[in-house]
Amino acid sequence: xxRFTSFRFCLDPTVEQETxxxxxxxxxxxxxxxxxxxxxxxxxxxxxxxxxxxxWTGFDHINGFNTWKKTEQAGRTFAVDxxxxxxxxxxxxxxxxxxxxxxxxxxxxxxxxxLVAWRDSRIGKRSGLRVGFPKFKAKSSTAPSFRLxxxxxQRGRALIRVGDDHPRSVTLPVIGTVRVREDTRxxxxxxxxxxxxxxxxxxxxxxxxWMISLATEAADLHPAHQHPVHNGGDHGGWVGVDRGLSAxxxxxxxxxxxxxxxxxxxxxxxxxxxxxxxLARSLTxxxxxxxxxxxxxxxxxxHHHRIRNTRAHFLHQVSNRLVKxxxxxxxxxxxxxxxxxxxxxARAIGDAGWGEFxxxxxxxxxxxxxxxxxxxxxxxxxxxxxxxxxxxxGLTLAxxxxxxxxxxxxxxxxxxxxxxxxxxxxxxxxxxxGARSTSPG
Numbered sequence: 027x028x029r030f031t032s033f034r035f036c037l038d039p040t041v042e043q044e045t046x047x048x049x050x051x052x053x054x055x056x057x058x059x060x061x062x063x064x065x066x067x068x069x070x071x072x073x074x075x076x077x078x079x080x081x082w083t084g085f086d087h088i089n090g091f092n093t094w095k096k097t098e099q100a101g102r103t104f105a106v107d108x109x110x111x112x113x114x115x116x117x118x119x120x121x122x123x124x125x126x127x128x129x130x131x132x133x134x135x136x137x138x139x140x141l142v143a144w145r146d147s148r149i150g151k152r153s154g155l156r157v158g159f160p161k162f163k164a165k166s167s168t169a170p171s172f173r174l175x176x177x178x179x180q181r182g183r184a185l186i187r188v189g190d191d192h193p194r195s196v197t198l199p200v201i202g203t204v205r206v207r208e209d210t211r212x213x214x215x216x217x218x219x220x221x222x223x224x225x226x227x228x229x230x231x232x233x234x235x236w237m238i239s240l241a242t243e244a245a246d247l248h249p250a251h252q253h254p255v256h257n258g259g260d261h262g263g264w265v266g267v268d269r270g271l272s273a274x275x276x277x278x279x280x281x282x283x284x285x286x287x288x289x290x291x292x293x294x295x296x297x298x299x300x301x302x303x304x305l306a307r308s309l310t311x312x313x314x315x316x317x318x319x320x321x322x323x324x325x326x327x328x329h330h331h332r333i334r335n336t337r338a339h340f341l342h343q344v345s346n347r348l349v350k351x352x353x354x355x356x357x358x359x360x361x362x363x364x365x366x367x368x369x370x371x372a373r374a375i376g377d378a379g380w381g382e383f384x385x386x387x388x389x390x391x392x393x394x395x396x397x398x399x400x401x402x403x404x405x406x407x408x409x410x411x412x413x414x415x416x417x418x419x420g421l422t423l424a425x426x427x428x429x430x431x432x433x434x435x436x437x438x439x440x441x442x443x444x445x446x447x448x449x450x451x452x453x454x455x456x457x458x459x460g461a462r463s464t465s466p467g
Contacts, residue, residue, distance in 0.1 A: 268439050
């Protein structure tokens with residue numbers, strides 16, 4: 027088993043189970059904040075004494091929290107006898123046995139990852155935008171969530187199971203069996219035949235609903251669903267994919283044949299903007315701390331959740347269609363972060379989901395043994411003539427028809443897609459340091 031995927035379901039817990047889920051999420055937030063406080067305190071002491079060791083990794087935080095939760099600093103429990111005399115009964119975190127202990131450990135691991143990401147970003151080891159120092163999680167501003175690893179009991183039985191008491195159910199340690207709303211047949215069959223195993227479960231509360239995401243390690247796709255392997259001398263078959271706003275994408279081969287064009291993208295943010303503004307205004311008019319304000323927060327969160335799901339469903343449909351029909355794709359390395367600084371196009375670019383679409387193409391094509399070539403962002407795909415290769419500068423977004431001095435006149439997006447396909451063949455023949463490729467496997 028060599029590929030990793032996740033299965034997401036909507037939970038349908040009882041009132042008691044919903045209380046348990048909230049308790050686990052609160053325990054994860056508590057452990058994260060306490061470990062962060064320990065790190066900040068150690069950093070302050072290190073300024074005075076360089077010999078002080080700062081807990082930085084996930085293992086450091088796990089060991090520090092496990093030691094602290096059993097001490098008197100974490101809490102004290104007193105017992106009062108019949109005569110009214112109080113005596114110390116126990117020390118430590120009194121409610122730690124009411125939740126699964128993995129919640130504390132996974133929260134400490136998350137903090138360790140955040141600290142490492144901040145350090146690598148600060149010294150230039152991590153690419154992309156600068157990562158800020160971890161902050162304390164507030165109960166009101168953070169989406170409740172927690173993660174559990176799938177351990178096995180002494181009898182060899184997994185603690186996280188699917189379809190144990192009911193086909194539509196998930197069994198979690200300490201919490202028990204929780205019903206889900208979707209069908210789990212596909213995952214149950216893969217686990218039954220040994221083609222998948224659950225690694226961890228992440229439970230989160232979004233849009234007024236509890237969701238669970240099961241991270242699994244699954245076997246490779248059946249050979250019938252994989253692309254045939256090309257021989258070393260075959261450098262053709264590349265399809266350029268040009269992403270845009272008027273047309274979500276235009277795909278074409280190097281010989282100028284348009285193989286796909288998608289112009290009916292849903293644009294969920296633009297479609298739901300009027301309702302979003304109305305819900306946001308309703309939220310601001312509610313008194314802080316009131317029950318009506320909490321209801322307004324849930325309504326607005328559900329609206330955002332619906333927009334996100336609509337966009338994700340569309341992107342999955344398009345990416346599946348491309349990777350099933352073409353084994354060699356070429357896309358551009360777009361500077362999406364820079365484009366979002368354009369106040370006129372930022373909303374439309376964010377609504378398109380170009381970055382998520384490229385990510386889906388890469389991992390899905392890797393599952394099927396295909397290739398995705400990423401061309402350098404400085405390649406002028408829209409300015410080059412796909413017939414003669416001449417470059418035309420001064421093009422604007424309003425110029426939808428590309429016209430060249432050689433007499434070529436064709437759609438601008440189609441011309442860019444053809445240039446990308448041609449560039450893919452050239453880089454496949456002579457690889458360039460400015461291109462990234464996702465190879466099979």
